[in-house]
Amino acid sequence: MNRLPLARRTAAALLLSAALLAGCSKAAPSPSDAAAPPAGATKPSGSYIxxxxxxxxxxxxxxxxxxxxxxxxxxxxxxxxxxxxxxxxxxxxxxxxxxxxxxxxxxxxxxxxxxxxxxxxxxxxxxxxxxxxxxKTSLDDTIATVGGVPTVTNPDALDVVVNKQRSMPGTYIPKLIEPNVPFTFKEKSEKRMMRPEAAGALEQLFAAAKKDGIQLYGISAYRSYATQKSIFGGNVKSQGEQTASQFSAKPGQSEHQTGLAIDVGDGNPKCAVEQCFADSPAAKWLVAHAADFGFIIRYPKGKESITGYEYEPWHIRYVGVDVAKEIAKQGITLEEYFQDAVAAGTKPKQ
Known part of the structure; x- marks a missing residue:
């Protein structure tokens, strides 16, 4: 076997080593040579929990x-x-x-x-x-004629719409508890009671108001069909049916029967369930914060032709936080929330 002289073999080995080193440097580029991420891309979830x-x-x-x-x-x-x-x-x-x-x-x-x-x-x-x-539930899909009366078919729903054209079933009585809040009266009464969802939210609302220096009182919550019948009948006797209908509900047409509504005040008897309550710090606080706890001002000013009732700044209604915030944000009524401002006059199913 022919062998190269030692000197030439040594030189060849050195050349081969240099070539290998050069190849390695090309195969492993430095971090600065790596491709940059595309514009607008963010490392997914890298800094978020x-x-x-x-x-x-x-x-x-x-x-x-x-x-x-x-x-x-x-x-x-x-x-x-x-x-x-x-x-x-x-x-x-x-x-x-x-x-x-x-x-x-x-x-x-x-x-x-x-x-x-x-x-x-x-x-x-x-x-x-x-x-x-x-x-979303359609108002047309939640009403039927029962005994000649347009009656809601979803009385247990938190967003049930009750008004002059949509009555609660006369026999409907929801599950009720008493919220741990102050009332303007001491005696035990059904008007202290609310559905559990609304009662819990009311406690939170009252506590938040008190933290902000606002003292609220419950005036009247649940009313049975029989109680509303007595109240409306008394108002008709004293003021006539046409006038009574502007501020008082006929039996079955009162939100109070749902167990989700309550009249509130600030302890001032002069403006209890009167429109002058609107000028109080308590009423203004309710406008600003009621939706955070799932309540709406059910009969707002300027919406009388839609709700069928005069402005009642004291009457709040529980509908759930998401619905309440949507209604407050848009400045609409519960009827308008269902995208049908004249839904109170829809024809019931036969």
Whole structure:
């Protein structure tokens, strides 16, 4: 076997080592040479521990849509809106009923039916948040003629609409408890009682008002069909039916029978259940904060032609936080919330 001289073999080995070193440097570029992330991209869930969605639940009429706001929640509980982030996705469990777009717009199909539901899942990296969506109850679907009287068919619903064209069943009596709040009277009475959901929320509302220096008192909560019959009859005798109907409900047409409504005051007897209550700090506090606890001012000023009743700043009604905030934000009534301002006059099913 022919061998190269030692000197030449040594030189060849050195050249081979240099070539290998050069190849290695090309195969492993420095971090500064790595490709940059695409514009607009954010590292999914890197600095967030959870997602926050507002509103957290939706109730949409067929064909209606609403945009939700999605934020990333950091360890210090601060929130960063994620609008426009390409890593954010929304998907629907039932696209034929509800659709969800990347910009946060959630829409109910025009063909969706009352009571249908879907879950919209918001995802950002490994973080997920579900938004329950319900196709809003139609007022036409929740009324029927019973004994010649247009009567609601969903008396247990928190958003039941009761007015002069939509009566509660005469035999309806909800489950009732007494909220732990001060009243303007000491005796035991049915007008201290409310449905548990409303009673708990009322306790929180009164506590928050007191923290802000506002003392509230309950005046009249639940009223049975029989009690309302007696009250209305007395008002008719003293003021005539036409005048009485402007401020007093006929039996079955009172929200108080639902167990979700209560008249409140600030302890001033002069303005108890009178419109002058509207000028009090307590009434102004209610306008600003009632929705945070699921209550609305049921008979607002300027909406008499829709609600059928005069302005009552003292009458608050529990409908749940999401519905209350929507109504307060838009400055509408419960009737208008169902996208039918003249729904109080809809023809009942035969």
């Amino acid at each position: 959870a997602l926050a969605v507002e509103p957290g639940t939706l109730s949409l009429s067929p064909g209606a849509k609403k945009q939700v706001t999605v934020s990333g929640v950091k360890k210090d509980q601060s929130k960063q809106p994620l609008a426009g982030d390409k890593s954010l996705t929304l998907s629907s469990s039932a696209p034929d009923i509800v659709t969800a777009a990347a910009d946060g717009t959630i829409a109910a199909s025009a063909q969706a039916k009352t009571g249908q539901t879907a879950i919209v899942t918001v995802q950002y990296g490994s973080l997920k948040k579900d938004i329950p969506v319900t196709v």
